[in-house]
Amino acid sequence: MYPTKYHKAASIDDAVKALGAGEEAMILGGGQTLIATMKQHLAAPSDLVDVRSIEGMVGVSLDGDMLVIGGATTHAEVASSKEVQKHTPALARLAGGIGDPAVRHAGTIGGSVANNDPAADYPAALLALGATVVTNQREIGADDFFDGLFTTALDEGEIITAVKFPKVEAAAYAKFAQPASLFALVGVFVAKTADGVRVTVTGAGDEGVFRSEALEVALTADWSEASAKGADVSADGLMSDIHGAAAYRANLIKVMAARAVLAS
């Protein structure tokens, strides 16, 4: 790795100051992607600003019917949280299926969401559940947050302090994991929300996470396994790589959607 300066931020103000002072400073969460990227010289931050020790960044709470997860809460903490298991069990199960146990002890929800990897699990959950990303500056709805490969609506110096999830009627996530990386080859999140049925797909889109209109139409008409399997999911705009062609992924989207509906 190239040399970098490490800062343990004591507060949001402290973090913002350190981010502004560094020539090319980056926020450090669990580092499960960033450190690997730095080793490959694909990232070379002048400064790393660790936000995990800032008060209020870790933990799960309820604000009325809204589930609030601190930005630096680890996947393991989300997976084992009684509040998450009760409020949205699908979210606890999703967090418990990210990477492997050691990765889940370090990786954070804020880090995953800010990175917006096209095969990450959390973006599918946020978009399907109609979550809100809370930063030190504003609140951003999931519909406006994810903006293509590794791109989000976050500005420079903007720190994810929490993610808020409304309660939904039913939700489930099914993932076909790429066995070496454990990232989603295709992951589908289905939810019955106050705004109707929402179905999101990760791991497959050329532009990252997206809502599947075909599956939303099919599942709005009939919330069933058969309906998901019969949906008209197109291969247009889907990735093709050594792990699977676009047509294969299109079929897998229907299969994962059917499994998710069955589990909901």
Next chain:
Amino acid sequence: MTKVNMTVNGKAVSRNVSGETLLSEFLREDLRLTGTHIGCDTSQCGACVVHINGKAVKACTTLAAATDGADVTTIEGLANGELHPMQAAFKEHHGLQCGFCTPGMIMSGVDMVNRYKAEGRELTAEAVRHELEGNICRCTGYHNIVKAVQDAATKM
């Protein structure tokens, strides 16, 4: 350089580290605790698993500076006069061939047994295999590793 103070295997240590120093490098090169192995160095293989504040993490994907104030346990810190039950079970069940992955397997094994016991869940053979997703044995000696972890679970 950042000054770090931490407890490693019960002993207080204090060193200056550069921001990019990995915990795996720090343990092996600064503290000469070479039991923590570096296999893939890409967070896939799990040979570098150590415990930070009682939780298994990959030392090759952790910054030493970020572990300031932490309680770190490596494979060297597990035995207490005699082998830890997990180590004894790996010996008894021949849970290793070349031995390169073993420190990470044992640290992950202890972590999973502790978690399952705390949550009152049964650690089945299937669960052990699932929990070992982040630990790779290139000798492919998984059967005896699973037996060893399950046996140790009855003695921990």
